[in-house]
Structures are given as structure tokens and as C-alpha cells.
Amino acid sequence: MLILSIASVSFVFLIGIGLYWRAAPLFNENTLYSLFRSSEWAPSSGKFGFYPFIMGTLWVTLIAIVVALPLCLLTGVYLTEYAKSSVRRVMLPLVNILAGIPPVIYGVWGIFFVVPIVREYVAPRFTEYSSGYTVLTGGVVLAVMIFPILVSIVSEVLKTIPKELKDASLSLGATKWETIKKVVLKRALPGIIAATVLAVSRAFGETIAVLMVCGNVPVAPTSVFDGGYPLPALIANNFGEMMSIPLYDSALMFAALLLFVIIFLFNLVSRIILNRIEHKYSS
Amino acid sequence: MTQHPLISVKNLNVHIDGHHILKGVNINIPDKSVTSIIGPSGCGKTTLLKTFNRLLDDTANVKVSGSVLVSDEDIYAPDAEVTHIRKKMGLLSQRPYPLPMSIYDNVAYGPRIHGVRKKSELDAIVEKQLKDTSLWSEVKDRLHGPAAKLSIGQQQRLCLARGLAVEPEIILGDESTSALDPISTHKIEDLFVRLKEKYTIVLVTHILRQARRISDYIIFVYMGEIIEFGPTEEVLLNPREELTKQYVKGFIS
Numbered sequence: 001m002l003i004l005s006i007a008s009v010s011f012v013f014l015i016g017i018g019l020y021w022r023a024a025p026l027f028n029e030n031t032l033y034s035l036f037r038s039s040e041w042a043p044s045s046g047k048f049g050f051y052p053f054i055m056g057t058l059w060v061t062l063i064a065i066v067v068a069l070p071l072c073l074l075t076g077v078y079l080t081e082y083a084k085s086s087v088r089r090v091m092l093p094l095v096n097i098l099a100g101i102p103p104v105i106y107g108v109w110g111i112f113f114v115v116p117i118v119r120e121y122v123a124p125r126f127t128e129y130s131s132g133y134t135v136l137t138g139g140v141v142l143a144v145m146i147f148p149i150l151v152s153i154v155s156e157v158l159k160t161i162p163k164e165l166k167d168a169s170l171s172l173g174a175t176k177w178e179t180i181k182k183v184v185l186k187r188a189l190p191g192i193i194a195a196t197v198l199a200v201s202r203a204f205g206e207t208i209a210v211l212m213v214c215g216n217v218p219v220a221p222t223s224v225f226d227g228g229y230p231l232p233a234l235i236a237n238n239f240g241e242m243m244s245i246p247l248y249d250s251a252l253m254f255a256a257l258l259l260f261v262i263i264f265l266f267n268l269v270s271r272i273i274l275n276r277i278e279h280k281y282s283s
Numbered sequence: 284m285t286q287h288p289l290i291s292v293k294n295l296n297v298h299i300d301g302h303h304i305l306k307g308v309n310i311n312i313p314d315k316s317v318t319s320i321i322g323p324s325g326c327g328k329t330t331l332l333k334t335f336n337r338l339l340d341d342t343a344n345v346k347v348s349g350s351v352l353v354s355d356e357d358i359y360a361p362d363a364e365v366t367h368i369r370k371k372m373g374l375l376s377q378r379p380y381p382l383p384m385s386i387y388d389n390v391a392y393g394p395r396i397h398g399v400r401k402k403s404e405l406d407a408i409v410e411k412q413l414k415d416t417s418l419w420s421e422v423k424d425r426l427h428g429p430a431a432k433l434s435i436g437q438q439q440r441l442c443l444a445r446g447l448a449v450e451p452e453i454i455l456g457d458e459s460t461s462a463l464d465p466i467s468t469h470k471i472e473d474l475f476v477r478l479k480e481k482y483t484i485v486l487v488t489h490i491l492r493q494a495r496r497i498s499d500y501i502i503f504v505y506m507g508e509i510i511e512f513g514p515t516e517e518v519l520l521n522p523r524e525e526l527t528k529q530y531v532k533g534f535i536s
Contacts, residue, residue: 085343165380167338168442172393172449173370176341182392187383 016260023254026247035254041218048251050258055220056135056228057262060210061203063139063224068146069196076154077180092152099148107212110141115213118225127225135221135228138214142206146199153198157191158184190277197270204263207232231259289314289453289483290335295349297330299342304330306507308349312500317475317484319494319515322504323535328487331504332455335485336372337365354452370397373446373482375459379438381430382445386413386422389430389441393449412444416474436467443474454478456486460493472497491531495519503527505535 026035030048038049075095079088118140119132161184169179185192215227216237234255238248288311297305304327312318320328330339337358339345350357358368370393382389390409391399399405409426413419418440422433430441439459446454456475460468475484475497488494494501494515501518503511503526511518511527522528529535 162380164376164378165382166341167374167376168380168445169382169392170341171336171338171369171372171374171455172396172446173366174393174396175366178396183382 016257016264019253019257019260023250023257026250026254029247039220043245043248043251046247048247048254050231050255052218052220053229053231053234053255054258054262056214057204057230057232057259059135059221059224059228060138060142060214060230061200063136064142064146064203065196065200067140067143068150068199071143072147072150072154072195073185073192075151076158077184079151079155080158081176081180081184092155095148095151097148098144099152103145103206103209104212106141106145107209110137110209110213114140123225127223130225131215131227133213133215133227134225135214136224138210138228138230139224141209141213142203145206145209146203149202150195150199153195154188154192157188157195160191161187190274193270193274193277197267197274200266201263204259204266205232207236211236231255231262235259287314288312289354290485291352291355292334293350293352295331295334295347295351297327297334297339298346299330299339300344304507305334308507308509310502310509310512312483312485314483315479315481316499317479317486317497318500318502319498320485320487320502320504321489321491321494321530323530324489326504327507328489328504329457332457332485332487335453335455336369336374338369338374340365370449371451372453372455373443373449373451375439375443375446375454375456377458378462379435379442381433381438381441384430385427386430386433386441387426389445390448392445397449408448412448413441415447415478416440416444417470418444434467436463436470439463439467439471440474443471447478452483454482454484456484456488458487458489461489468493491519503530505530 026048029046035048035050036054037051038047039051040047040049041052079091083091114137115132117132118134118137119130122136123130123132123134165183165187166179169183170176174182210230211233214230214233216229216233217227218229218234219226221228235252239252290310290312292308292310292312295305295308296303308331320331322328333339334347334351335353335358339347347359350359352358353368353371357363382392384392387409390412391405394405394408399408410419413422418437421437422441425432430438433441439462443454454475460471463471472493475486478484479499486494486498498515500513501511501515502509503518503522503524505526511522511524513523518527519531522531526535
């Protein structure tokens, strides 16, 4: 079992090293700084600027979390604290079914449902013209996709808060809502952060559904109504095509490496935050 | 019983999940004294205690009938305000449950909820309550450190201080020393005896010696019914009922 665990951990490093090795030719002609900062994406003339894709990824993921997290927290609180047990028994399995729907179906739903709504109703209020294929659309679709995992983990975390702790707050004359805000959510914070980390990692890597709805224009978005081109979409759209262009496959490998590093760093940072919070409040 | 009853229970029945937990309970708990509720496990002691501050409200499938008067106010009346009732009683549970915040914020939690905002006032409340529970000298240098870092005995005294900070009339203790070591237990017991000058204290306990050490009155509950109620010495040393006699002697537990 030790060997198996070592093997599985070493896969992570092997993937990292493999990606680096394949992406290496790109570094001969470009500095790392120019790869990150340049917005020029013209593979046929050898110009590879990843800035638009990094920003596309960050925008879509950020929007997804901003949309999903408050909804999931309220849903989790409702299901664990207010809902009758009959409602709870029906709701949680239903939410979990959402998790099993293939991403491509979310993509189709996004095209037929979210894209028109953004184009016809939301965007005209704020901007002159939008195709509907925007980072906002991608974020919303992604939010729906990470909803199940967030709701079920948040509910599990809230369920572990001891009743006596809530009673302690209630017996001091706090209302139920005050108790939830000041005690339950506070105590659940490490778990909520962990759930968010999982959801964000999933969101970073989500490819198909996002690719279908967020426009795929290689320009860094400046508002939520601009199109975007996240890293996974870049790889999926172009891999296997146009491989005759020099350095193109290295560039795609570099995109994968970037994604890998972003997720790795994100997990690392959140792990550190989590440790600090746990250290502060656990006995 | 010469004192005026502070808590007066009339024909109280409690059903949980279809089980009849408390059966026609009538009891008057005297003011400014320590009353212990004793009885075997699962007899309804804790349920009885929880009806006093309506903590059963959040349990599923509970039916409560009858009335509980606290200072002549029926806390189960339809227009009774739950937060107001609970504010009148401090609860000390089996194990300490400090809120996930600093020592200072734990004590200030109740007053803040009830509208105290001025820092000087909160400071004064925190200091007074921590002194009343003999914690001040132990924690005054780390008031803003997490409460979870205190020892379990200190945590329990902190929970008591937290409860006293909302200026209750009654302290409810649910086997409040069962998780503590003998020295911490002793400290809590001393506090109860000292506090009864100002508060009415109702304790659930399964330790007869503890009931004898600190309580003025004893309620013996068996299978959801009050079997006997009276001054401590009488109930423990000279019980009127056969069941009480058997329990006190250790034949039923």
C-alpha cells in the first residue's frame, strides 16, 4: 500500500515534469515574463501571449464562485437548520443527481438558456452589445456545475456542528439566525473553505461546458460581458489541429503546465489558510 | 417551603417521537436556592430541565402540554417571547461548549446580542463575570486568545461566566461537572453555592453525594414522573416513597 501511495503521489510530479519537458522548446524563444504578460496570440507568426487565457480562466472561475458560494451557503443552512427532515431527504439526493449530469449537457443548457438570457435581458442593461457568449455566461454555467459538490460538502460540515454549541448560544437569548451567523458559520468556516477549494479546483479545470458558452476570443476580458478563452478550452479546441505550426504543441503544453501550477498553488495557499484557522479555533 | 416558587410547573406532559417522556409533572422550585434533579439515566431529568428554557423547541417531533410559570409568567403561552425567556436563564451543559471565538468575546457574546455596544461597558461586564467565576486571575493576560485553548475546567467556568453575563435569574446545570476532574468539579460546586445568594439554581445530577453537598432541595424523577420532592436531608436520609428509598440506597440506577 505504501508503494501504491508513493506511485500515486509520484504521478503528480511525473505529470508536472512531463508537461515541462514538452513545453520547454517554447522557453528557447520566449522569456517566461513575455509569455505571461503578452496579449498577442498569433501562433502562425510565432507569438504566444498567455495573458488573455490566464485572465479568462480567472474571470470565469471567480464569477462562478461569487455566484455559487452565497447560494450554496444559504441552501446548506436551510437544509440542515430549517428544512423538515422529509424535505432534506428529497433535496440532497436530487442535488447529487446534478453532479452526475455530463458537462456537455450543461454546455447545451448554457447555449439554449443562459446565453439568450444574457444577450437579451442582462447585457443590454449594462452595455451596448453582447453576443451572450461571455465570461458571465461561462461563470453562471460553471456555478451550476459546482453547486452540488458545494451544497453537499457544506451541508455535511454544518451537520457536524454540535447541537450543544447551538444550545449554548440560544440559551443566552440569541435568535436562531444570530446563532447561525455568529456561531454555526464561524465554527464551520474551515470546512466551508475546504469545500470552496474543492469547487474552485474543479472550476479551474472544467473544459467542455465553459468552452461552449464563453465565446473563446483570445482577448483578456475587461468586463463580465466580454468573451473569454480559459486555458482548458484553449487546449481542447486546438490540440491535434494545426500541429504543423512550429512550437504550437509546446505552447499548448505550456498552457496545461500553467493550469497545473495554478491549481497547485491555489491548493497550497488555501491549505495554509485552513491550517491557520484551524489552529486558532480548535481545541 | 416558605419561599415563593420562582419556577412553577403545572401538569406538564412532554412527548418526543411518540414516547411519553414527562408524565403530568407538577413542581414548585423555590427562589434563591439550589435544587437538584436526581434519578436514573433516561428518566427525563434533562428533558425536564430543558423545558424550563424551551430548548426543546428545536427538537423534531416534540409535543409539550401544560404550563411552566417563571416569575408568574407562562413561558409556553402563545405570546411568550423565546429569546426573552432564555435570557433569564443561564445554561451549563454536560461538557463545556465555548463559542468559536476569544475568551473576551465569549463573555461579551450575550450582552452584545442584547444591545450593549460600548467597549467600556463590555470591558466591565467581562471583568466582573470572570472575577465572579474566579477565572480573572488565570486568563486576564490572554483575554483575546481563543477560548478553546483553556483547560476543560476553565472552559466550564467560562461557560458559566458567559451565562451570567446576560444577568439571568436562574442557572440551569445539566450534569455540569460530569466531564471535569475532581478539582474543577469542586470549583464549580463552590461557585454554585456562592451564586445561590443571587440566583436560583437548578441542577441535573446523577451523583448523589454532589446533590447532598450543594443542594437545598431534591427532586427525584423516575420513569418521567416526579416521585418525591423536598429538602435535601429529608429526601436522601428519610425518604417517604419506597422508590426513592431504593434509588438512594443504590438498588435502582
